[in-house]
Amino acid sequence: LAKTTQPISMDSYEGQEVNITCSHNNIATNDYITWYQQFPSQGPRFIIQGYKTKVTNEVASLFIPADRKSSTLSLPRVSLSDTAVYYCLVGDTRRDDKIIFGKGTRLHILP
Amino acid sequence: SAVISQKPSRDICQRGTSLTIQCQVDSQVTMMFWYRQQPGQSLTLIATANQGSEATYESGFVIDKFPISRPNLTFSTLTVSNMSPEDSSIYLCSVEFLAEAGELFFGEGSRLTVL
Numbered sequence: 552l553a554k555t556t557q558p559i560s561m562d563s564y565e566g567q568e569v570n571i572t573c574s575h576n577n578i579a580t581n582d583y584i585t586w587y588q589q590f591p592s593q594g595p596r597f598i599i600q601g602y603k604t605k606v607t608n609e610v611a612s613l614f615i616p617a618d619r620k621s622s623t624l625s626l627p628r629v630s631l632s633d634t635a636v637y638y639c640l641v642g643d644t645r646r647d648d649k650i651i652f653g654k655g656t657r658l659h660i661l662p
Numbered sequence: 663s664a665v666i667s668q669k670p671s672r673d674i675c676q677r678g679t680s681l682t683i684q685c686q687v688d689s690q691v692t693m694m695f696w697y698r699q700q701p702g703q704s705l706t707l708i709a710t711a712n713q714g715s716e717a718t719y720e721s722g723f724v725i726d727k728f729p730i731s732r733p734n735l736t737f738s739t740l741t742v743s744n745m746s747p748e749d750s751s752i753y754l755c756s757v758e759f760l761a762e763a764g765e766l767f768f769g770e771g772s773r774l775t776v777l
C-alpha cells in the first residue's frame with residue numbers, strides 16, 4: 552500500500568478555493584486515489600476518486616499529474632460547513648487492498 | 663449508497679466487561695470492515711469481517727480481544743472483550759459494494775467510554 556503525506560492542518564476563509572495536496576511517491580500502477588471527508592462525530596464520507604488527470608463532481612475536483620506521485624483536492628468557494636478532516640488514500644480494492652487511512656488534513660474555515 | 667445502522671451509538675462500560683456492537687446494512691454488501699478511531703486521531707483498521715468465516719485481523723488486533731461475526735451479507739458484530747480504559751474509542755463499521763470498489767460507506771460510529 553502506498554504511503555500518503557498531507558499537511559496536518561490548513562486554514563482558509565469562506566468563499567475561497569482550497570487546495571489540499573497529498574504526496575504518494577510510491578503509488579503503484581493499479582492504485583486509485585480517493586479522498587474522504589469527516590465531520591466531528593460522524594464517519595468519513597467519500598468525496599472523490601481518480602486515477603489520472605482530472606476528475607470533477609458536484610463537491611470537488613481532483614487533479615492528478617502525469618507521474619501520479621501527488622494529487623490535489625480542490626474545494627471551490629468553501630463555506631464554514633466545509634470545516635472537517637480530509638483524508639487522502641491510495642490503493643486498489645479491486646485487488647483486495649485494504650483501505651488504510653493516514654493522518655488526514657484538518658481544514659478550518661474562518662468567517 | 664447504503665444506510666448503515668450501528669448499535670449502541672454510545673455506552674459507558676466498566677473495566678473488565680465486554681460489549682458487542684452491531685452493524686446492520688439495508689442492502690447486501692461485498693465487504694464489511696471495522697475501524698477504531700481514538701479521540702483526535704485517524705482511523706485504524708481492526709479487521710475485515712468475512713461472511714461465514716473468521717475475520718481477518720490487522721497487526722495489533724487479535725480475535726480473543728475483538729471477536730467478530732458476520733453471519734450474512736448485511737450484518738456484523740464486533741465485541742470488545744475485557745475492556746480497559748485504553749479501549750475507550752469510537753468504533754466504526756464500514757461497507758463496500760463490489761460495483762463501487764474503493765468507496766467505503768460508514769456508520770455513525772459507536773462511542774465507548776471505559777471507566
